[in-house]
Amino acid sequence: MDWNALEEAVQNCRNCPLCATRTNVVFGTGDKNADLLFIGEAPGEQEDLTGTPFVGRAGQLLDKFLFAVGIPREKVYIANTLKCRPPHNRDPLPEEKEKCMPYLREQVRLISPRVIVCLGRVSATRLIGPDFHITKDHGKWFKKGNFWMTAVYHPAFLLRDPRKKEDMLTDMKEIRRKLDELTNQGE
Ligand code: URA
Numbered sequence: 001m002d003w004n005a006l007e008e009a010v011q012n013c014r015n016c017p018l019c020a021t022r023t024n025v026v027f028g029t030g031d032k033n034a035d036l037l038f039i040g041e042a043p044g045e046q047e048d049l050t051g052t053p054f055v056g057r058a059g060q061l062l063d064k065f066l067f068a069v070g071i072p073r074e075k076v077y078i079a080n081t082l083k084c085r086p087p088h089n090r091d092p093l094p095e096e097k098e099k100c101m102p103y104l105r106e107q108v109r110l111i112s113p114r115v116i117v118c119l120g121r122v123s124a125t126r127l128i129g130p131d132f133h134i135t136k137d138h139g140k141w142f143k144k145g146n147f148w149m150t151a152v153y154h155p156a157f158l159l160r161d162p163r164k165k166e167d168m169l170t171d172m173k174e175i176r177r178k179l180d181e182l183t184n185q186g187e
Helices: 003-011 045-050 057-068 094-111 121-127 155-160 162-184
Strands: 036-040 077-080 115-119 142-144 147-152
Touching (some): 036 094, 115 121
Parallel strands (some): 115 147
C-alpha cells in the first residue's frame, strides 16, 4: 500500500464503533521520511476536532520538549495507536487497538524510521511488550527489527504530575543522542 491508498483506507474506515463518534480521523502528521517516529495513544478532543495529532495541551508540552532538545517537529512523524477518538478519552479497548494496528504497521513500514518513541503506557505496552512498566522502563532501549524503540511518559501525564518532567527531559536528551549516533554511523 502507498501513502495515498493507506490514508484513503483510514479516512473511510468503519472497522470499529469509534467511526460513529469521531469528528475527524487523525491519520498522522509530519515528515514521511523521518528518522524519528512518535506514537501516542489516541486522539483527544482537539485532535478529533482538527484531524491532527498532539495539538491540544499535551501536544503543546510535547512541542516544548522537542524544542528543548533541538528536534524540529516538522522533522519527525507523529501518529497514534488509534486513529479515532475514544469517547471521553477513555483508554482504547483491546479490539479497537487490534482493528487499528494494521494501519500503524503500514505507517511504520512506509516511514521506516531509525527510532520509534512510544508516548505513554498504552502505546508502550502495545508496541514494546505487555510487561512494559512506564515508571520503571521509560528511557530504556529495545532493538526491534530494523529500528530502536523506547518509551517516555505521556505528556498528558506530565501535565498531571509535573515532577516527572525532569525524567522526560533526560529521556528526550537520550533520544536526541541516539539519533545523532545512528545518523553519524549511518546505521
Ligand atoms: N494524546 C494522544 O495520545 N494522542 C494525541 O494525538 C493527543 C493526545
